[in-house]
Amino acid sequence: MPGNSAGVAAVERAVSLLEAFTEHDRSLTLGELSRRVALDKATVLRIARSLAKSHMLVRNEDASWRLGHKLVQLGALYQSTFNLTPIVEPLLAKLSDDTGESAAVYAREGDMRICLHRHDSKQAIRHSARVGNAFALDKGAPGHVILAFSGQSGELYDLIRQRGYHATFGERDPEVSSLSVPLFRDGAELFGSIAITGPTNRFTEESIERNMPKVKAAAAQISQAMGGRSI
Template sequence: MPGNANGVAAVERAVSLLEAFTERDGSLSLGELSRRTELDKATVLRIARSLAKSSMLLRNEDASWRLGPKLVRLGAIYQSTFRPAAIVEPLLAELSDRTKESAALYVREGDKRVCLFRHDSPQSIRHAARVGDAFPLDRGAPGRVILAFDGDAEPLAAEILARGWHCTRGERDPQIASLAAPVFRDGRKLFGALGLTGPPSRFTGDLVAEHLPILLEGAARLSVAMGGHPEPE
């Protein structure tokens, strides 16, 4: 219905206005908001005034705009009700079901990577690991990804950063291959690495090409759920 369509468009425009702000922006002028959202100034002003009524935006004395305190409250509510397991575990089960490989989420603990969540492959031959197991950071794709996106001077860092993922075959164990991508929180802060593992025979070039889009999609979905940006701004 036209009324519903107009309502959705208005919401999308309001969201685009809020998303125009980045961590580097204390405030933005009306013209800059118009440029970033690709909306005319009159539309931006109308939306900004509406958002200001609920304190989602505030207008400065110089007529520029900044994010308002209502967003802080909403963010606090989201953080207090966010339960990682409720999102991560179904996602890992989906990845494992689609790729038929074991899926896991790793985070950094000092000079190790620790398995935070895991879902085993349905196949009889699979990588055996448990939640809480710790592995070296410089062996295996998840560790390499964590090192690269955490700013360490890792030899492969530039290559991994440019590509956005990494694959290893037999690096930590000759019988294990892994494919991993970064997961972000709070913008571009690294949270950990989402990885698939299995025998090297099931991680040939063609199979990696099949698994990679599924893995990247999962990493992006998890990043968004944690308030992260999968792509650089």
């Protein structure tokens, strides 16, 4: 209800409980959940039971908690709104094989960029992330490309729009560099960006020049499939 600060707080606490889980957690005890969200056990238990009614959390036999299947359904619904999987995943796999680096597609969500699709490099040393990971827009080539083609002002973004790509070297993480170009849908409407990412020591001027046509070709195919233009 409008103005119901208690209701908003309850929602925020419920969200924080779900976000307490990481990719390494199969389940969490009540005590660990309480510690991670900085709430007392009674409050955490009350919220967890409410979330369990909607199958967002499940209580195990040992009284620990794990994420529920409803979240899988919501995640599938989110991804289905883009409906790109059959097209994008084979292209990312080929791009990764051709460049030797991890390849991913990002879209904007507020002031963040979300990884929608990803294919990890087969190399022993590589950059790894997960579908659904969120990153700042102003760190890393994929975010800067999204900002540039969303109309962000500034000398850097004018340059990105002019040349149609951007590369960063250890900007978000000293060990990680990336090369990115924009993706479009329905003509000139920005969809997001595609990028290859890997260890900074492999991202030389020579490798960027060699891989740029491959990244642009993959971007053109994805944009074309969405009825968008290409750079």
